[in-house]
Amino acid sequence: MTTAPARLREPTRRLRRLERPALAGVLVREMINFSSYWRSTTFSSTVEPTIYLLAFGFGFGSLVSTVGGYPYVEFVGTGTVATAVLFSSAFPAMFGTFVKYQFQRTYDAILAAPVDTEELVTAEAMWMAARAGTYGCAPLLVAMIFGLDPSWGMLTVPLIGVLAGFGWACFGITISAHMKSIENFNYVISAVLTPLFLVAGTFFPIDELPEWAQVLAQLNPLYHCVELVRDAVFGWEGWADVLHVGVLVAFGLLTWRLAVRGMARKLID
Amino acid sequence: MAPLAIRLSGVVKRYGPIIAVDGLDLLVPEGSCVGLLGPNGAGKSTTMKLLTAQAIADEGELEVLGYRLPGESKQARALCGVVPQLDNLDTTLTVEQNLVVFAHLYRIGRGERRTAVERALGIANLTDRRDTRVDKLSGGMRRRLLIARALVHRPRMVLMDEPTVGLDPQVRQELWALIDGLRAQGVTILMSTHYIEEAERLADSVTIMSRGRAVAVGRPGDLIAEHAGREVVEVYGPPPRLAEVEAESALAGLRTRRTGTSVAVLSPGGFNGATPDGHRRAANLEDVFVLLTGEEIA
Numbered sequence: 001m002t003t004a005p006a007r008l009r010e011p012t013r014r015l016r017r018l019e020r021p022a023l024a025g026v027l028v029r030e031m032i033n034f035s036s037y038w039r040s041t042t043f044s045s046t047v048e049p050t051i052y053l054l055a056f057g058f059g060f061g062s063l064v065s066t067v068g069g070y071p072y073v074e075f076v077g078t079g080t081v082a083t084a085v086l087f088s089s090a091f092p093a094m095f096g097t098f099v100k101y102q103f104q105r106t107y108d109a110i111l112a113a114p115v116d117t118e119e120l121v122t123a124e125a126m127w128m129a130a131r132a133g134t135y136g137c138a139p140l141l142v143a144m145i146f147g148l149d150p151s152w153g154m155l156t157v158p159l160i161g162v163l164a165g166f167g168w169a170c171f172g173i174t175i176s177a178h179m180k181s182i183e184n185f186n187y188v189i190s191a192v193l194t195p196l197f198l199v200a201g202t203f204f205p206i207d208e209l210p211e212w213a214q215v216l217a218q219l220n221p222l223y224h225c226v227e228l229v230r231d232a233v234f235g236w237e238g239w240a241d242v243l244h245v246g247v248l249v250a251f252g253l254l255t256w257r258l259a260v261r262g263m264a265r266k267l268i269d
Numbered sequence: 270m271a272p273l274a275i276r277l278s279g280v281v282k283r284y285g286p287i288i289a290v291d292g293l294d295l296l297v298p299e300g301s302c303v304g305l306l307g308p309n310g311a312g313k314s315t316t317m318k319l320l321t322a323q324a325i326a327d328e329g330e331l332e333v334l335g336y337r338l339p340g341e342s343k344q345a346r347a348l349c350g351v352v353p354q355l356d357n358l359d360t361t362l363t364v365e366q367n368l369v370v371f372a373h374l375y376r377i378g379r380g381e382r383r384t385a386v387e388r389a390l391g392i393a394n395l396t397d398r399r400d401t402r403v404d405k406l407s408g409g410m411r412r413r414l415l416i417a418r419a420l421v422h423r424p425r426m427v428l429m430d431e432p433t434v435g436l437d438p439q440v441r442q443e444l445w446a447l448i449d450g451l452r453a454q455g456v457t458i459l460m461s462t463h464y465i466e467e468a469e470r471l472a473d474s475v476t477i478m479s480r481g482r483a484v485a486v487g488r489p490g491d492l493i494a495e496h497a498g499r500e501v502v503e504v505y506g507p508p509p510r511l512a513e514v515e516a517e518s519a520l521a522g523l524r525t526r527r528t529g530t531s532v533a534v535l536s537p538g539g540f541n542g543a544t545p546d547g548h549r550r551a552a553n554l555e556d557v558f559v560l561l562t563g564e565e566i567a
Binding site for chain 1: 282284315318321322323324325343344346347349351353355356357358359360361362366369370371373374375376418
């Protein structure tokens with residue numbers, strides 16, 4: 001006998017890419033896990049950006065009353081949304097992914113089930129994006145307590161957080177896929193994320209920066225997230241906002257494919 | 270011959286200059302329990318990874334339950350359960366939550382999920398521990414949970430990679446009973462192990478692997494009878510005496526193997542009409558393995 005007989009095959013349809021049951025399975029795992037650590041994660045993801053908001057908003061706010069025509073605390077409050085999105089997507093993606101494949105071997109277990117690497121990475125990024133969209137609203141709520149007026153555009157902020165969070169989560173997964181030790185993340189945090197965080201227009205407008213820094217800011221997805229959130233809160237800017245959305249979509253697509261490729265190389269021998 | 274659940278033909282897997290699997294042929298009939306026996310580094314775990322497409326073969330053909338790998342691996346994995354060598358349970362979740370997660374991953378419908386989890390808890394005798402966090406379980410319970418997790422979707426085939434490695438003898442016996450129960454239900458089992466007794470007790474057929482190749486295939490009893498005879502005499506003594514026994518055995522056309530501080534003489538009935546003094550015991554798969562490969566099994 002040279003081949004297994006056809007009758008062994010189940011009369012089921014061919015399984016395709018990015019199937020909903022596979023994505024749902026990975027998301028369910030994350031949700032059940034989240035129930036065991038949500039308190040600490042929620043604390044760090046909301047308190048940290050809030051401290052930034054309070055420190056900069058009221059620290060610098062006592063020296064600078066308005067920036068770009070907005071009270072400084074409102075300027076920082078809207079900008080810090082992007083910081084919260086970054087903190088709750090890129091960082092857990094880097095560290096969480098590394099721990100899950102290197103120490104807990106969680107991904108080996110999942111990939112033994114009918115789930116492929118693309119579905120695994122996509123579902124993980126979707127979960128972190130959802131968290132980023134939720135936690136990203138925390139600074140906005142704090143800013144409202146300190147005088148930021150509510151607006152209808154604010155309802156889109158969670159969506160902006162999800163969109164940007166997906167890209168940053170995929171960025172984090174990509175980094176994790178290429179790192180040999182967890183200590184190496186320090187290079188990325190110091191050399192990539194911190195400069196991007198500072199040149200994003202969160203705490204000061206980028207048009208005060210040197211021209212080269214302004215050009216770099218245009219390539220910074222975090223800057224586009226900051227601008228989009230500000231426009232959502234203070235008033236849409238038409239095509240400029242379409243450009244911001246376009247950059248975030250492109251960033252998400254690019255990092256998604258890089259993350260899938262990187263993790264496939266990492267997880268499949 | 271029963272239909273084949275696994276068919277590997279000429280499979281090669283390289284990691285740089287290292288050839289982990291070197292032209293492996295493996296046939297696993299449906300409903301049988303096949304043991305992959307070999308020392309560490311023989312290629313057993315790599316073979317297991319190839320069967321779940323967590324490693325991709327460089328050469329050769331692979332089919333699992335009629336699906337070609339790696340292209341149709343996802344379909345095959347939907348029908349298989351995997352018990353890994355290294356524990357990869359979610360340790361902060363409870364026993365039941367671990368099973369619920371895998372009931373979702375294996376696409377068990379909402380209406381059947383509860384029953385499937387209860388059934389898996391029952392198989393692994395963990396019903397009373399359902400609400401216990403995994404990091405509070407003993408090593409044996411964690412192993413049982415790994416097996417329950419692999420069975421939650423009633424797979425047609427289970428791949429077990431060293432299922433009892435590192436466990437004490439009593440826990441190992443418990444797991445053997447569990448695995449034997451599956452075998453009795455007609456579940457196809459491919460089990461890698463380096464425990465001789467495990468392979469002899471559980472496997473219908475054994476494939477002995479060495480350096481990535483299958484060096485012998487057959488029923489444990491047949492392999493022993495063919496390669497090692499019925500009986501072995503272990504002769505203990507100082508090194509000069511052992512060398513003497515080896516020389517005499519060679520003259521008599523008998524095969525021997527060193528086993529630590531002794532020499533094992535196989536089929537000693539033909540020892541020039543006389544039998545060397547020593548401890549008589551039944552020949553086993555380890556004798557076969559060492560004879561065929563020149564390596565110790567563990």
